[in-house]
Amino acid sequence: MRKLYLDKVRALVMRGMSEADLLSRLRDSIVNLDFDGSKNLAQEAISKGVPANEIISKGISAAMEEVGRKFEASEYFLSELIVAGEISKEITQMLQPYLKGAEVKKIGKVVIGTVKGDLHDIGKNILGMMLESAGFEVIDLGSDVSAEAFVEAVEKNKPDIVGMSALLTVTMVEMESTINALKKAGLRDKVKVIVGGAPITEDYAKRIGADAYGKDAVMGVEICKGWVKGRS
Amino acid sequence: MPFFDHLEVCNSSELVFGSAKHPLSYGLGLKVGQGEVVPEVKFFPRTLPERDPEGFKAEVKAITADLLDRAVELGVEALQIEAEQSFMETRKPELVAEVTSLQKSLMEKYSDEHGIRLGLRVTVADVRDFREGLRSTTNYNLMLEAFEAAASNGADVLSIESEGGKDVFNYSIVRQDIKGVIFSVGLLGSLDMKLLWEDIVDIAERNGSLAGGDTACAAGNTAMKLAGGVGSMTLPHTFAALVRAVSAVRSLVAYEQGATGPGKDCGYENVILKAITGFPMSMEGKTSACAHSSLLGNIASACCDLWSNEQVENVRLFGGSAPQVFLEVLHYDCKLMNTAIRLGRALELRDALVLSDKFNDPQAFVLSPDVAIEIARSIVSERGYYRRAKSACQKAVALMEASPSLNLSPPERRLLSSVKSVLGSLPEDEDAFKDQMIRTFAGKIPTFRESDYWP
Numbered sequence: 001m002r003k004l005y006l007d008k009v010r011a012l013v014m015r016g017m018s019e020a021d022l023l024s025r026l027r028d029s030i031v032n033l034d035f036d037g038s039k040n041l042a043q044e045a046i047s048k049g050v051p052a053n054e055i056i057s058k059g060i061s062a063a064m065e066e067v068g069r070k071f072e073a074s075e076y077f078l079s080e081l082i083v084a085g086e087i088s089k090e091i092t093q094m095l096q097p098y099l100k101g102a103e104v105k106k107i108g109k110v111v112i113g114t115v116k117g118d119l120h121d122i123g124k125n126i127l128g129m130m131l132e133s134a135g136f137e138v139i140d141l142g143s144d145v146s147a148e149a150f151v152e153a154v155e156k157n158k159p160d161i162v163g164m165s166a167l168l169t170v171t172m173v174e175m176e177s178t179i180n181a182l183k184k185a186g187l188r189d190k191v192k193v194i195v196g197g198a199p200i201t202e203d204y205a206k207r208i209g210a211d212a213y214g215k216d217a218v219m220g221v222e223i224c225k226g227w228v229k230g231r232s
Numbered sequence: 233m234p235f236f237d238h239l240e241v242c243n244s245s246e247l248v249f250g251s252a253k254h255p256l257s258y259g260l261g262l263k264v265g266q267g268e269v270v271p272e273v274k275f276f277p278r279t280l281p282e283r284d285p286e287g288f289k290a291e292v293k294a295i296t297a298d299l300l301d302r303a304v305e306l307g308v309e310a311l312q313i314e315a316e317q318s319f320m321e322t323r324k325p326e327l328v329a330e331v332t333s334l335q336k337s338l339m340e341k342y343s344d345e346h347g348i349r350l351g352l353r354v355t356v357a358d359v360r361d362f363r364e365g366l367r368s369t370t371n372y373n374l375m376l377e378a379f380e381a382a383a384s385n386g387a388d389v390l391s392i393e394s395e396g397g398k399d400v401f402n403y404s405i406v407r408q409d410i411k412g413v414i415f416s417v418g419l420l421g422s423l424d425m426k427l428l429w430e431d432i433v434d435i436a437e438r439n440g441s442l443a444g445g446d447t448a449c450a451a452g453n454t455a456m457k458l459a460g461g462v463g464s465m466t467l468p469h470t471f472a473a474l475v476r477a478v479s480a481v482r483s484l485v486a487y488e489q490g491a492t493g494p495g496k497d498c499g500y501e502n503v504i505l506k507a508i509t510g511f512p513m514s515m516e517g518k519t520s521a522c523a524h525s526s527l528l529g530n531i532a533s534a535c536c537d538l539w540s541n542e543q544v545e546n547v548r549l550f551g552g553s554a555p556q557v558f559l560e561v562l563h564y565d566c567k568l569m570n571t572a573i574r575l576g577r578a579l580e581l582r583d584a585l586v587l588s589d590k591f592n593d594p595q596a597f598v599l600s601p602d603v604a605i606e607i608a609r610s611i612v613s614e615r616g617y618y619r620r621a622k623s624a625c626q627k628a629v630a631l632m633e634a635s636p637s638l639n640l641s642p643p644e645r646r647l648l649s650s651v652k653s654v655l656g657s658l659p660e661d662e663d664a665f666k667d668q669m670i671r672t673f674a675g676k677i678p679t680f681r682e683s684d685y686w687p
Contacts, residue, residue, distance in 0.1 A: 078466040079408040122454055125408055
């Protein structure tokens, strides 16, 4: 009887150890930006019956925390933060069927685009990827987006936030046109508006009636997170 | 068509500003690469051609006249003006014809009256919409019509910043994916240019213009912009330097299709191309701070034949219009370089320009004449775009790693080591690489279609 009890305890301890080890390896694999290795370890954890919420909290979230720390400490580049975010997103999608029907809830919805007349969209693309990694649903309208197209997207998707970018001083005026078009359509009060891009300043953002100016993608994500925080 | 399997300039002491192995004479008496550096000035009108075509024409005319007036006041003897179109202008070939014609008429007048040697470069915007495909589309035809309109109305030099592979590049660059960079810039960009430059060279030859070359602005300069300033952690600066090395493979294709230069200013890879082709090149550096910041301000001028300001908005400054002010800055830079040439001290000035930037950033390092020649050699020693791109990358990694003076942070060294390992795992064969990459990107990037590059 006593032997049976000890075997059971030993088995539980071993399982706990192997589970902890597996999640620690998953965490390290994400931190090391190993896409395939991370997916394999996540799959192994699923097959061994590790609860999905444990994989998320002790594997993915722990990894993202470490990657964030490394970025803050100038050990990692922004591009590495993005890659880690993408790995995490993919593993979270793998875990979806094991989350007992509970969808991974999006923290907010953002419509983004580079304004009419402007094709410089890489900054906007980075913001979109970082917002997705942070848990937002992102509707990317692309570049050369007219005020009418922004209005249509807001009507259709009912986002919490609209983000606009521009690189040229001759096109940044389109941001104001878009904000005016949102006002005209009666939508301005339903969304927060954030603007960014090389020629944009805090002062300009205020002048055209935007709610915020994002100096870079990291700041932009923080502002958007602040807006939706505590709302749900 | 030439296939470059050797360097036209093998010795770094011959890679210097103002002198090209294959100099050019064109336009209204302009000589480039023949012992002097010529300013090349460019401006961005405030009027949008889409909204107000008449206002746009009037503004271009006024700026051109302002520039020529300032040139006379300063005693400028030779000048190139570049008209770089916005995509709104390229989409209106009839407007391109009118604007080119009015600029050229003014230039002829000033050349006759004041004896200034002048040239006009017209750069057409790549207006293709990746969603509808890269060839045989309305936008592709509009682009060719814009070239034809410019060439038949007085453009002396035709250029473009073509964007083949840009969608795959944009996906790859923010993920620090060197395989994606080699595929998008080295292979897709080159294949796209091969077809595009057949058409551009044909238009140039029929109209007596020069096919002036292409730049990897959408790749090399996007990486440079993302890398940012000293200490910025957006993208590794070593990675941006590698994108530049691969860009040279791509931009070389214009010359293999019959372009003769002068190469266009924002192709910082032009130093490598000058070593390979011997054609004169335009460059931009500190004088383009009006358009964007870089860590290449001095070194970029070390091998230039035309010295440019990249792009300046037409706003008023205390010293005149911004284009006039920047022409003046360019003029004095050129005077200094030309004086050094006359005094037989060009190499001393070149070396000072190089050393002031070379070891401060990996992007500057790969553009120094000695390193550029090594990268150029690694390109011409290989056949095929993929193998050239891989080789350029491997060489740039090896040179950066081996330099005792290039100060690289631990994250930058980690990046080089990781890229080296990826490069070592790449197949030798272009088809095998192509298959691998198509499996990776097809479906992932909605606008990427194999048939655009392998019709």
